[in-house]
Amino acid sequence: MSSADQFIQNKLQERQAAGNYRQLRPEAGLIDFCSNDYLGFAHSAILKANINAEIGAQAHVLNGAAGSRLLAGNTYYAEALEAEVASIHGYPAGLIYNSGYDANLGLLSALPQRGDTIITDELAHASIIDGARLSYANRYKFKHNDLNSLTELLKLAKGTVYVAIESIYSMDGDAAPLAEICAIVQKYNANLIVDEAHATGVFGLGLVHQLNLQKQVFAQVVTFGKALGCHGAAILGNGLLRNYLINFSRSFIYTTAAPMHNLAAIKMAYQLQERSGAEQLLLQQNIRYFKDIFQNPSFELIASDSAIQCILLKSNAKAKALAGLLQTNGYDVRPILSPTVAAGSERLRICIHSYNTGQEIAGMLNLINNFTT
Ligand SMILES: Cc1ncc(COP(=O)(O)O)c(C=O)c1O
Numbered sequence: 001m002s003s004a005d006q007f008i009q010n011k012l013q014e015r016q017a018a019g020n021y022r023q024l025r026p027e028a029g030l031i032d033f034c035s036n037d038y039l040g041f042a043h044s045a046i047l048k049a050n051i052n053a054e055i056g057a058q059a060h061v062l063n064g065a066a067g068s069r070l071l072a073g074n075t076y077y078a079e080a081l082e083a084e085v086a087s088i089h090g091y092p093a094g095l096i097y098n099s100g101y102d103a104n105l106g107l108l109s110a111l112p113q114r115g116d117t118i119i120t121d122e123l124a125h126a127s128i129i130d131g132a133r134l135s136y137a138n139r140y141k142f143k144h145n146d147l148n149s150l151t152e153l154l155k156l157a158k159g160t161v162y163v164a165i166e167s168i169y170s171m172d173g174d175a176a177p178l179a180e181i182c183a184i185v186q187k188y189n190a191n192l193i194v195d196e197a198h199a200t201g202v203f204g205l206g207l208v209h210q211l212n213l214q215k216q217v218f219a220q221v222v223t224f225g226k227a228l229g230c231h232g233a234a235i236l237g238n239g240l241l242r243n244y245l246i247n248f249s250r251s252f253i254y255t256t257a258a259p260m261h262n263l264a265a266i267k268m269a270y271q272l273q274e275r276s277g278a279e280q281l282l283l284q285q286n287i288r289y290f291k292d293i294f295q296n297p298s299f300e301l302i303a304s305d306s307a308i309q310c311i312l313l314k315s316n317a318k319a320k321a322l323a324g325l326l327q328t329n330g331y332d333v334r335p336i337l338s339p340t341v342a343a344g345s346e347r348l349r350i351c352i353h354s355y356n357t358g359q360e361i362a363g364m365l366n367l368i369n370n371f372t373t
Helices: 003-018 045-056 076-089 100-110 126-134 147-156 178-187 239-248 260-274 277-293 316-328 358-369
Strands: 093-097 117-121 138-142 161-166 191-195 219-223 233-237 308-312 334-336 347-351
Touching: 045 260, 076 093, 076 219, 076 233, 076 260, 093 100, 093 239, 100 126, 100 161, 100 191, 100 219, 100 233, 100 239, 117 126, 117 147, 126 161, 138 147, 147 161, 147 178, 161 178, 178 191, 233 239, 277 308, 277 358, 316 334, 316 347, 316 358
Parallel strands: 117 138, 117 161, 161 191, 191 219
Antiparallel strands: 093 233, 219 233, 308 347, 334 347
């Protein structure tokens, strides 16, 4: 065996021994308490028909974009869509990326320079962390949602300072104290970056829009692969930021542009989002129902009003056991294991959707409420 193969085998065996070996699994047709398709857009027949009609209405549609945006891959359609998405969210400009991961990576790696400072919430998504890691700036983490911890770091920060947070945290489902963070960040003359991946579509267009904080949020990342049911992301900000990213953001520059189908899907998803009041209401009702009937004194439910509800099992083995029980009974619930989350905070991460029925929620919770270890 080569030394590379030996290394790979050892690492995989370590994972297996720790009980957190990752495996891809095809869909099993279980009841969906796992996907990010919070409003059902990903499987919406209406959205599919609208996308097809939109594509059919275009004069020239290539199967692929045939190049990066700076070379052959740019279109009037993409630029108009960026302007439209930005204006819907209340920003002057926007730039589309092929995914939320690419957007965070491309923003945080390109903007802060050597001598500058990036401060992130300790629970920020891997894409924010990876982007910060690629930058030469100083990096610090503040305690999750802790305004004092953030303030202490802002006092020490050097150069141009960027604070990166999520409005709804992907692994806990809780919300950032957005208005308070905006005020502190402004006081210290720093620049706030807010990732709205799990808020867009769940709380209207997102919490920045709902709280009217656009002027205080320097850049916003919206993703299209969650409640909007399609794929991709955009960075929203001012025109200067957009021009800067086009020049310096490597995950934007060095990749093939999104194909027409993808862009049409984003456009049509935003149109559907405007008319999705009933789905948003159903989602909120289902979230409340889930929280009302969860009742297992052995396990804590992390405080959250979002579609992401987490039950702390505090061990990989227990999280896997409860997820296994639910899956055997037809519910698609996945355990979130360490090292994805910190050891001791292993959990079930349950995603609630507008299309989950009361019976499905009650059936799943009946098993959870009666689970003992
Ligand atoms: C908070 C957050 N930001 C960014 C991303 C990445 O988005 P995408 O799936 O579009 O790459 C995710 C996805 O899980 C996320 O949860």
